[in-house]
Every structure is written in C-alpha cells, then in structure tokens.
Amino acid sequence: MKRRWLTGRILSSLGVLAAVLVLNFLLFRIMPGDPVSTIIDPNFSPEAKAHLRALYGLDKPLVQQFFIYIRQMLTFRFGLSFLSGKPVWDELLSRLPGTLALMASSMVFSSVLGIWLGVKAALNRGKFIERLVLRAGAITASFPGFFVQLVLLMLFAREFPLFPLRGSVSVPPPDGGLTLTLDYVWHLALPVFSLTLMGFGGWALYVRNLMVRALGEDFVLMARARGLSESRVVYGHAFRTILPPILTILLMSVPGLVSGAVITESVFSLHGVGTFLLEAVSGHDYPAAGAAFYLLALMTVVSNFFADLVYGMVDPRVRIEGENR
Amino acid sequence: MRQAKRLLPFACLLLCAVLAASAACAAARFDLQKVYGPRIERLCMVIITNPDAQVLAAENGDLDIISDITRPSDIDRLSSDPKLSMSLARGFHAFFLLLNNKTAPWNDKNLRKAAALAIDRNNIVRTIFSGYCEPINSWLPPVSPWAMADSAKNIYDPAEARALLKKAGYTWNLAGMLVRPNGQPLPKMKLLAPLASVAPTTAELAEQTADSLRAVGFPVDVDPLDFSAMIAKLDRKDYSLAVLAWSMGRNPDSLYSFYHSAMDVAGGYNMTGTRDKKLDAALLRLRYARDRQAAQKASAECQKLLADLVPSVPIYSRFSVSVISKRWKNVLTTDKTTADNMWTLIMAEPRDGKKRRLNMVLADEPRSLNPFAASSAYSWQVLGMIYESLLGTDPFTLEDMPALAASWSVRTAGAGSGEHTELVFKIRRGLKWNDGSPLTADDVKATIEFLKKNSVPRFFDSVKSVRSVSANGDVLTVRMDGVSYWYLDNIGGLPCFPSKVLAKISDWQNWNPLDKSARYGPSGLVGCGPFMVEEYRPGEYVMMKKNPFYRMLSNPRPGSAAK
Numbered sequence: 001m002k003r004r005w006l007t008g009r010i011l012s013s014l015g016v017l018a019a020v021l022v023l024n025f026l027l028f029r030i031m032p033g034d035p036v037s038t039i040i041d042p043n044f045s046p047e048a049k050a051h052l053r054a055l056y057g058l059d060k061p062l063v064q065q066f067f068i069y070i071r072q073m074l075t076f077r078f079g080l081s082f083l084s085g086k087p088v089w090d091e092l093l094s095r096l097p098g099t100l101a102l103m104a105s106s107m108v109f110s111s112v113l114g115i116w117l118g119v120k121a122a123l124n125r126g127k128f129i130e131r132l133v134l135r136a137g138a139i140t141a142s143f144p145g146f147f148v149q150l151v152l153l154m155l156f157a158r159e160f161p162l163f164p165l166r167g168s169v170s171v172p173p174p175d176g177g178l179t180l181t182l183d184y185v186w187h188l189a190l191p192v193f194s195l196t197l198m199g200f201g202g203w204a205l206y207v208r209n210l211m212v213r214a215l216g217e218d219f220v221l222m223a224r225a226r227g228l229s230e231s232r233v234v235y236g237h238a239f240r241t242i243l244p245p246i247l248t249i250l251l252m253s254v255p256g257l258v259s260g261a262v263i264t265e266s267v268f269s270l271h272g273v274g275t276f277l278l279e280a281v282s283g284h285d286y287p288a289a290g291a292a293f294y295l296l297a298l299m300t301v302v303s304n305f306f307a308d309l310v311y312g313m314v315d316p317r318v319r320i321e322g323e324n325r
Numbered sequence: 326m327r328q329a330k331r332l333l334p335f336a337c338l339l340l341c342a343v344l345a346a347s348a349a350c351a352a353a354r355f356d357l358q359k360v361y362g363p364r365i366e367r368l369c370m371v372i373i374t375n376p377d378a379q380v381l382a383a384e385n386g387d388l389d390i391i392s393d394i395t396r397p398s399d400i401d402r403l404s405s406d407p408k409l410s411m412s413l414a415r416g417f418h419a420f421f422l423l424l425n426n427k428t429a430p431w432n433d434k435n436l437r438k439a440a441a442l443a444i445d446r447n448n449i450v451r452t453i454f455s456g457y458c459e460p461i462n463s464w465l466p467p468v469s470p471w472a473m474a475d476s477a478k479n480i481y482d483p484a485e486a487r488a489l490l491k492k493a494g495y496t497w498n499l500a501g502m503l504v505r506p507n508g509q510p511l512p513k514m515k516l517l518a519p520l521a522s523v524a525p526t527t528a529e530l531a532e533q534t535a536d537s538l539r540a541v542g543f544p545v546d547v548d549p550l551d552f553s554a555m556i557a558k559l560d561r562k563d564y565s566l567a568v569l570a571w572s573m574g575r576n577p578d579s580l581y582s583f584y585h586s587a588m589d590v591a592g593g594y595n596m597t598g599t600r601d602k603k604l605d606a607a608l609l610r611l612r613y614a615r616d617r618q619a620a621q622k623a624s625a626e627c628q629k630l631l632a633d634l635v636p637s638v639p640i641y642s643r644f645s646v647s648v649i650s651k652r653w654k655n656v657l658t659t660d661k662t663t664a665d666n667m668w669t670l671i672m673a674e675p676r677d678g679k680k681r682r683l684n685m686v687l688a689d690e691p692r693s694l695n696p697f698a699a700s701s702a703y704s705w706q707v708l709g710m711i712y713e714s715l716l717g718t719d720p721f722t723l724e725d726m727p728a729l730a731a732s733w734s735v736r737t738a739g740a741g742s743g744e745h746t747e748l749v750f751k752i753r754r755g756l757k758w759n760d761g762s763p764l765t766a767d768d769v770k771a772t773i774e775f776l777k778k779n780s781v782p783r784f785f786d787s788v789k790s791v792r793s794v795s796a797n798g799d800v801l802t803v804r805m806d807g808v809s810y811w812y813l814d815n816i817g818g819l820p821c822f823p824s825k826v827l828a829k830i831s832d833w834q835n836w837n838p839l840d841k842s843a844r845y846g847p848s849g850l851v852g853c854g855p856f857m858v859e860e861y862r863p864g865e866y867v868m869m870k871k872n873p874f875y876r877m878l879s880n881p882r883p884g885s886a887a888k
Contacts, residue, residue: 033553037560037592039700040571042579046592048785055782055834085698085834094863150377158381165382166373171684171866269374271690271864284553 009308013301020297025069028286034058035082035284056082069290078291083283088291091276096258098168099265099272101188103257106195111250113196114203121204122211123234133208137201149194149267156190163190166269191268195261206249210242217241243314251307255299357719357726361880362671363855363871364655366680370687370707370867379686383409389650390685392665395643397455403648410656412664415468416645417574419461422516422534422638423559423567427598430511431565435493437635442486443541446479446640449533453526458643464580464631466642468661470723471577471624473632477642486541495542503542515548517555517567524552531568534640538566559596568640569596575723577624578811581612584627584636599636614810615737652676653683662720667709671855671877690864694850696820697781697833707867708820711759711852715750715769715801716817725814729753729764729821729853729876730801735813738804745792746812748803757874758823759857760849766796771824773803773816779833787815823851 035056036049053059057068072079078088114137121133140148157165164170168187174180214220215238223233262274273292280288371388373379380399382388384406394400404411424431424440431437446460461467463476494506503511516538518524518531531547538545545566550558558564573579582588585608588595607626614620647663649656655672658664665685675681691704699708717728727733730750738747756764775781777788790812792804805812830836830846838850839861850858855877856869 031553032551032557038553038556040556040569040594042571042582042594043574043786044782045582045786046588046590047789048782049592051780051785052782080835081692083701084692085695086693086837098864153378154381157378158385161385165378165385165387166371166375167865169862169865171369171371172860172868173862173865265374267375267378269372269378269864271372275374282552 009305013305016301017297021070021073021294024290024293024297025066028284028289029062029065031284033284035286038284069286072287073290073294079287081280081288082285083279083288088288091288092273092292092295095271095273095276098270099274100257101184102191102195102264102270102272103261105188106192106199107250107253107257109192109196110199111203114200115207115246117200117204118207119211119234119239121208122215125212130208133204137204139201140197141199141201141205143198145194145198145261145263146267148198149191149264152190152194152197153267163187168270191264191270195264207242207246210245211238214238214241240314244311247310247314248307251303251310252300254303255296258296258299357668359880359883360668360672360877361882362877363875364672364674365670365683366871367682367859368670368710368856368869369682369684370869371684372687372690372864372866374689376688379688382686383648383650386650386652388684388686389653390647390665390669390683392645392647392663392686393688394646394648397457400457400646401455408651409648410651410664412647412649412656412658413457414645414659414661414663415459415466416643417466417468417572418570418643418645419464419466419573420530420568420570420640420642422640423564423569423597424635424637425562425565425598426600426636427562428565430505430514433493434634435489436495437638439486439489439493439541440538440543441635441638442480442482442489443543444534444537444638444640445481447481449530450641453529453533454641454643457646458641461639461642463639464583464628464637465577466573468642468723469573469575469577471575471621473625473628483537483541490542497542501542502539502544511542511544513544513546514565516545517558517564518547518549519552519555520549527568527570530640534568560591562596562598567596570643575718576811576814577620577627578612580624580627580631581608584608584631585612597636599634601630601634604630604634612811613808615808616735616810620810652681657720659721661723666720667855668720670710687867691861691867694838694858694861695833695836696822696838696850697776697779697783697836700783707858707861707869708850709854710856710869711850711854711858712820712822713852713854714818714820715752716814725817727753729756729769730817733813733817735810737808744808746805746808746810748805748813748816750801750803750817752799752801753876754799755879756853756876758851758853759872759874760851761874762823762825764821764823764853766799766801768824769801769821770794770796771827772819772822775822775827775830775833776819781833784819787819791816821853826851 036053036058039049057065076089080086081088081091084091117133117137121130124130153165156163164187168184169180170183174183220233220238223237258273262278264270265272265274276288277292279285280292373382376396376399379388379391380402383391383403386408394403400411403409422440422444424437426432450456450458450460459467459477460479461476462478462480463472465472465476467476490503496504498504498510505511516531516535519527521528528549535545535547555567559567559569582594584595584597584599584604586595586600586605589598589600604627607623607630611620611623611627614623645663647665649664649669652675653673654676655669655674656664657666657668657672670683673683687703687706689701689703691699691707692701693699693704694707696708696712699705713728715728715730716725716733719726729752731753733748733750736747737744739745750769752766752769758764773788773791773794776784777791790806792806795802803816826847832845835845837845838848841848853872853876855872855875857872858867859870860868
C-alpha cells in the first residue's frame with residue numbers, strides 16, 4: 001500500500017512539474033513584447049534587432065523553441081541569459097550562497113523566536129506578555145518591508161554606524177578566513193535582523209492560536225492530572241500536536257530560501273536570486289526566468305512531497321491508509 | 326505641491342549657481358590633449374542598487390561620486406551637505422508625448438499643434454521635478470550642438486490652442502469637450518503611460534498632461550500599462566496618445582530613426598507613424614549629408630519641418646545631476662558634462678595630498694564584461710574605462726576630438742554611383758595596450774573587420790556600411806558604401822581591441838574575458854583606456870587600477886591644477 005501511495009505521489013508530482021514546464025514556456029511567450037522589442041535606442045536599427053532575435057533563437061518556430069527549452073530544462077543546461085550573455089547556471093550559482101545564507105538564517109531566527117513567543121503567549125493568556133506578543137507581532141508583521149528596512153538602514157548604518165550600508169563584504173574584503181567570515185556576518189546582520197523582525201510576528205500569532213487550542217484539549221488535562229511536569233505537558237504533549245502544521249509551513253518556505261527576497265536584496269544591495277528573478281521577468285530573459293521558475297517549481301514539489309512523508313513521522317495519528325498501526 | 330513650491334526658489338538658485346560655475350569653468354578651458362593622468366592608483370566602482378543607500382553612503386564619506394541622481398529630494402538633501410559638491414548639466418534625455426499620426430484626430434496637424442500649445446511644461450517642471458529639468462520645444466535635446474535656438478522655450482498658450490481648434494472648425498459642448506466640425510463629439514482617448522509602481526514620475530506626468538489636454542477640450546484619460554505591453558501597442562500603432570522618454574545622441578541623425586517613413590515598420594522607432602514626403606526627403610539629406618555644412622543645413626531643415634508637422638510633442642529634458650566629495654580636486658564640470666566624467670577620473674587628486682582610492686557608485690550589477698555581448702549601461706560604465714575609441718568627445722563643446730587618432734579627414738571618393746565616403750585616421754604614435762604591447766593601426770583594422778564579420782548586434786549599424794579597411798603604417802583608411810557625414814562618428818566611436826586577442830576569440834557570444842580557463846578565448850580585458858580591471862566581485866564592486874601605459878601618462882605632469 002505504501003509503495004502504491006509513493007508511486008502515485010511521485011507520478012502526481014511529475015505531472016505538476018510537466019504542467020509547470022509547459023506553462024513556464026507559454027506564459028513568457030504570451031506576455032507582450034520580447035527581449036528585443038523593449039530596446040529603445042535610435043542607433044539600434046530594425047535590421048540589428050532582427051539579427052539579435054536570430055542570435056537568441058527567437059526567429060525559430062515556436063514548436064522548435066519549445067523542444068529546445070524542454071531539452072534544456074531536463075538536462076539542466078539552461079543556456080545563456082539574454083541579459084548577461086553568461087550561462088544561467090553560473091549566474092544562479094553565484095547568487096545562491098548569499099540568498100541561502102540570508103533567507104535560511106532569517107527563517108531560522110524568525111521561526112524559532114516566533115514559535116517560542118507564541119508558546120509563551122499561549123501559556124500566559126490574558127497577561128501582559130500575551131498582549132505584548134500579540135501587539136508586537138501584529139505591528140511588525142503589518143509594516144511594509146522596505147519601510148522597516150530603510151528605517152533600520154538610516155538608524156544603524158547612518159546615524160549610529162554600527163553596520164555597513166551595502167553588500168555582503170567590505171571593499172576590499174579582509175584577508176584571512178576568520179576575519180572574512182566575521183566581515184560577512186557583520187554585513188548580513190542588519191538584513192537578517194530586519195527579516196527576523198518582520199517574520200517572527202506571523203509565527204508567534206499562528207503558534208499562539210494553535211497552542212491555545214491544544215492546551216484546552218482533554219489530553220492536556222489528563223497529562224496534568226497524571227502529575228507530569230509543566231514543561232513535559234507543554235512541549236511533550238501539547239506542542240507535539242501542533243508540529244504538523246508548523247512543519248508544513250516550514251517545508252513550504254524552502255522554495256522561498258532560493259527565490260530570495262527582492263526588496264531586502266534591493267534595499268541592502270545584496271547579490272541574490274530575488275533581484276535576478278525580477279530582472280529576468282521584466283527583461284523577458286526567457287532562459288533565466290524559465291530556469292529559475294522551473295527550479296522553484298521543482299523545490300516546491302519536492303518540499304510538498306517531503307512534507308507528506310514527514311507528517312507520518314511526527315504525528316502518529318497520520319498514517320497512510322492500510323499501513324500497519 | 327506646497328513643498329514643491331517651497332523648493333522651487335532653492336532649486337532655481339542651485340541651478341543658476343551650478344550653470345554659472347560650469348560656464349565659468351567652460352570659459353577657463355584648457356588643452357585637453359595635455360592633460361596628465363590618471364593620477365589615482367585605484368578606482369573602485371561600488372555596486373549599490375538602492376538610491377537611498379547611495380545617498381547615505383555619500384553622506385558617510387563611503388562614496389566619492391554618485392552619478393545620475395534623479396530624485397529631487399536626493400538632490401536637495403545632498404546639495405545641503407557641506408562635504409559634497411553638486412554638479413548639474415543639460416542631458417540627452419528628452420521626454421515626448423507621442424501622437425498616433427495615422428488615426429483621427431491626430432492625423433490633423435492643427436490638432437497636434439493645439440495639443441502642443443495646451444501642455445503647461447513649466448508647471449510639470451516645477452511640480453514634478455522641483456525645477457531639475459527644463460521644458461523643451463525641440464525634437465533634439467537643447468544640449469545638442471545641433472538643436473534649434475529657443476529649444477527650451479515653454480510654448481504653453483491655451484488661448485492660442487483654442488483659437489487653432491476653432492479655426493479648424495471644432496466647437497465645444499456643454500461639458501467643455503471638443504465637438505468635430507461634423508457635429509460629432511470627439512471620442513474618449515487613452516493616453517498610455519507606464520505603471521505608477523514602476524515609473525511614478527512618468528505616471529504623474531501623464532496625469533498632468535491629460536489634465537492640460539482636457540482643459541482645452543480633448544477627452545483624454547490615462548491608461549497605465551506594463552512597459553512591455555505599452556511598447557508592443559506603440560509598435561503596432563494600436564494607440565492614440567502615449568508618453569515616452571528617449572535617450573538621444575548628440576547628433577541629429579537619430580531624427581531619421583524617429584520620423585522617416587522607412588522606419589514606420591515593425592521594430593522601427595517611427596512610433597508616431599509619421600509619413601511626410603518633404604520630411605522624408607530632408608531626413609534623407611540629413612542621413613546622407615556629404616559634409617558638416619550639408620548636415621547642418623539638413624538638420625535645421627528637418628527641425629523646421631518637424632516644428633510645422635508636430636508629429637510628437639516635446640515636453641521636457643532632464644538634467645544630469647551628480648555629486649562629488651570635496652575631498653577631491655581637479656574636478657571637471659561644464660554645462661554639458663557633470664563631474665562624474667572621464668576627465669575628472671583622469672585628473673582627480675585628493676585635496677589633502679594623501680594617496681586614496683576614489684570610490685564611485687555603480688547603480689547596478691554590470692552582469693557581463695564581454696564587450697561584444699554587454700548591453701547594459703552599467704557594463705559599459707566599466708568597459709568605458711578600459712577601452713578607447715579613435716575619437717573622443719570634447720566635454721566643453723560635445724564636438725569630436727582626438728583620442729587614439731591624432732587627426733582625421735573625411736572625403737568623398739569615386740564618382741557617380743560609385744561615390745563613397747573615405748575616412749582617413751592617423752593613429753597616434755607610441756600608443757600601448759594595458760599589457761604593454763604596442764597599439765597600431767592594424768589593431769583598429771582588425772577591430773572593424775571582427776565586428777563586421779561577426780555582425781555583433783551592438784555595433785552592427787556602425788560597421789554594416791564598411792566596404793574595406795586598410796592600414797598603412799600609422800594611417801588607417803576606411804572606405805564606406807555610399808556617402809554620409811555620420812560614418813565618421815560610426816567608425817570613430819567604436820571601442821578598439823587588440824588584434825592578438827580578437828584572433829583568439831573562438832565564440833564572441835560566450836567569451837568571458839574574466840574566465841581564466843579561456844574556453845572561448847583569452848582571458849583578461851586588454852584595452853588602452855585609463856583604467857584596467859583588477860578584481861570584479863559580482864554584487865560587490867569592480868576594483869580598477871591605473872593603466873600604467875595610458876597615453877596621457879606620457880604628458881608632462883602640470884604644476885597647477887586644471888580648475
């Protein structure tokens with residue numbers, strides 16, 4: 001039964017990927033204009049434009065372009081970016097470490113802080129700490145990101161210059177592994193702090209609501225009646241029941257780790273995938289946009305698949321139909 | 326609005342002061358051929374994409390130069406900083422209201438003229454740009470040496486616009502909207518504009534333009550669109566009105582691209598669909614002018630015809646604004662060039678005499694440093710430091726000046742149908758590439774032949790009419806197909822590459838000069854410009870160092886500063 005479930009799940013994931021591939025190709029071609037049409041330069045004649053179109057392979061029939069695209073996606077050879085003339089893989093790989101470091105660290109900090117505060121708020125219902133968490137969470141989550149980040153930049157990089165204004169390393173970077181790492185952490189601190197500040201509120205509010213409901217369940221009353229310690233009751237029983245939805249959100253955030261944060265990267269002038277994606281879409285850079293969205297879809301499908309698998313591990317109530325109990 | 330009015334006197338004062346200073350500087354013109362430099366050892370182009378962070382970095386002293394500042398609030402803020410010096414110059418930017426000349430009502434010249442008179446350019450300049458741009462009434466930007474006199478005059482006259490419409494038989498209904506001579510009201514028209522989220526000032530400008538047109542009776546509403554969708558509509562002539570900015574060159578031959586009927590094709594720039602036999606003939610005379618005199622005559626004729634036809638409505642031209650730290654001396658500014666120009670980078674020296682790196686902003690990632698494939702302005706901001714052309718541009722007059730070529734001549738050879746332009750350049754003696762090898766006329770010949778043979782799109786239009794190139798000692802002769810005065814700038818403006826590098830490039834599209842594996846050709850950007858790349862760290866900076874073989878380092882070092 002488990003094998004059948006797995007096969008079905010894999011097949012449906014492949015179906016989703018195939019649909020994404022087709023849509024990925026069609027959507028960019030349906031969009032008005034192409035990479036050449038937006039060139040507005042009187043010194044670039046229609047003849048030169050036609051030549052450029054041929055170089056990009058845009059003069060080929062759409063069906064032929066589609067098969068070339070499918071071959072590129074399946075072999076992970078995404079071709080050259082129209083905007084930079086460099087291999088798309090190289091461009092993505094040069095940006096991925098920065099994006100991963102920024103997004104993963106801010107995701108860890110905001111989720112850990114948010115979950116911890118959410119649990120605290122749920123345990124202190126009606127008290128000051130709950131009101132504080134609820135209000136702080138609502139305020140930080142609802143402020144526009146660019147505004148918070150600009151204020152932080154002006155405060156901590158200009159008025160009190162504790163952090164750098166831009167980039168991920170100093171100009172020029174310091175020599176030596178440790179000093180370079182510290183320099184990198186110093187540059188990343190403010191962007192990560194800003195994302196954590198804007199991200200923890202959502203987690204706190206969500207976890208607080210889940211925990212309030214879980215703490216009102218009979219099994220919690222039973223655990224307390226059995227004389228278990230409060231931390232055992234909270235983290236060993238109540239918290240465990242809310243893990244599946246938390247894991248779902250965490251795993252579904254994984255594609256976001258590589259898609260990056262466009263606004264954060266722009267405000268702090270970071271070399272990341274977010275701005276790359278934005279430029280690719282707005283500049284009709286078909287190879288770059290196609291590859292980036294394909295990889296994102298791949299990550300989403302894989303994350304979804306793993307979320308389904310992990311459910312069964314963390315919650316004994318979730319088992320595949322027919323599986324031995 | 327109130328804030329804009331409050332800022333206006335300040336902006337005007339600043340403008341007057343800067344232009345006066347530039348004029349004073351222009352008056353104190355010096356011999357550009359005797360300039361010594363680069364005087365700095367390193368130039369760092371720091372990538373800062375956020376304009377707010379650029380301003381903060383300049384205030385912190387982390388940046389010495391910021392180029393192309395566009396937001397009036399940033400200009401005001403930076404100009405009040407005593408550590409910084411602002412520079413402002415007329416730019417090549419020109420903003421137009423495009424009218425679809427192919428469909429009613431804009432196929433009527435009188436209505437186009439009325440629309441041109443109805444737009445209050447001064448109000449736009451004051452309220453949207455706080456005075457940091459100028460109204461224009463010309464199809465070439467006022468900075469161009471070829472622009473008409475009075476090209477920056479505000480021709481706003483709604484009474485005259487109404488009179489013109491009345492003369493054309495139009496009347497007004499009770500709502501104040503225009504009624505055609507046949508009694509039918511003028512249908513609603515859409516003014517295409519980019520989305521406010523993408524281009525907020527252009528969107529606001531479109532609203533003000535629509536207001537101005539409505540005030541004289543044109544029923545116009547703004548239709549915000551994604552930029553690509555807008556361009557696609559303009560290309561198909563599927564529009565009535567639109568607002569669009571062009572970056573024009575210093576020469577008037579761009580008028581051919583915008584208004585000749587041969588360019589009224591898919592992918593052409595004649596987006597207004599202008600078709601006028603007289604104008605076509607004049608534009609052809611301009612495009613294929615035999616010499617400067619003929620070009621001047623044809624240029625004036627074209628602009629006069631355009632002023633009569635009004636195929637589009639010029640609105641404003643934005644000033645170039647840059648800021649430089651007062652820690653640097655020998656800064657060159659003119660009324661046509663802001664402080665971030667190449668001459669400043671060549672001559673700049675720290676005021677305190679200490680050795681220091683000059684930090685200049687790069688507002689976006691250069692992405693590619695392959696000079697054949699790079700298309701972005703940021704890539705060329707870097708590549709422009711490495712490569713030089715046969716001809717340069719005089720920062721005081723914007724006319725051609727010697728660069729790699731010490732002198733040149735343009736003549737018409739052949740006879741009858743075989744007539745063609747012949748360009749003769751005398752290459753300077755003793756020039757060297759940044760690796761120390763000699764630069765000769767053969768290198769320039771190889772460059773032109775390489776670009777022509779490979780039909781490199783960026784240079785395609787410049788070299789497509791090259792018939793033959795020959796090098797004899799330090800003399801380079803380029804024979805063109807047909808006759809045109811503009812061939813000089815086409816060829817004279819090409820960046821030059823070493824023949825030994827070109828010979829080894831196996832795939833120009835994939836060539837990455839920074840790739841040490843040299844899979845598609847040799848690594849290293851070998852040029853003859855004042856700087857060379859020391860390190861490029863994507864997303865962070867491009868560190869450049871002085872080219873020790875730069876031609877101006879052989880000039881005697883002057884005892885006194887330039888300015």
